[in-house]
Amino acid sequence: YTEDEGFVYLNSIMDLYSRKIIAWTLSKTLEVEEVLKCLETAKRRRKTVNPVVIQSDRGVHYTSQKYKELTKGMIRSYSRKGNPWDNACIESYHAVIKREWLNRFRIKNYYQAYQLVFEYLEGFYNTVRIHSHCEYLSPDSYEKKYILEQTN
Structure with a gap:
């Protein structure tokens, strides 16, 4: 929730293997287009x-x-x-980002909310935060470990 603009909505797509958030959007409305944009980003990033x-x-x-x-x-x-x-898993992620990060701030507007989500997700959650599911590695490290194991 932002003080100046009201609610903002986080759409996230998680890879359940690594618990990595592979795509996300933050929007001011609950429009279908934002969900579709998030899904298109995930499809581009995870060619399979x-x-x-x-x-x-x-x-x-x-x-x-x-x-x-x-x-x-x-x-x-x-x-x-x-x-x-x-x-x-995704419900847990949304609770974690609020509890560990967003609730620490008085968020003024959409721009600040976007910056905070970006910082947490790209600078901590996928790259540093460990997960018991991932053998106590970050999602990025867990995926790298998998790739190394497949090439050896």
Whole structure:
């Protein structure tokens, strides 16, 4: 929440293997376009021939025709009504960024919110913050370890 502009909305896509946030957008509205922009960024960054499963909730963004077109060829998995467990990893990430970082600040506007999310995500979460799931490595380090293991 920003003091001057009200709510801002963080869209994030996480690679469940490494817990790395591979794409994110911050928007002033709940427009479908922001979710689609985030998804397009993730697809560009993670070129893969392997099947991809994309998990989301049942919000209007994720059931729109545009979303379905953009996720064609992917396995779309939706959370069951009233069951947040399917989204536990990304929900946990959103709680962590608030608890560990954003709640420390009085955020004035969208620009400051964007800067804070960028600093946390690109400068700490993906690069430094350790995860028990990743053998107590950061998401970036865990992915590098995997690549090294595959080449040896």
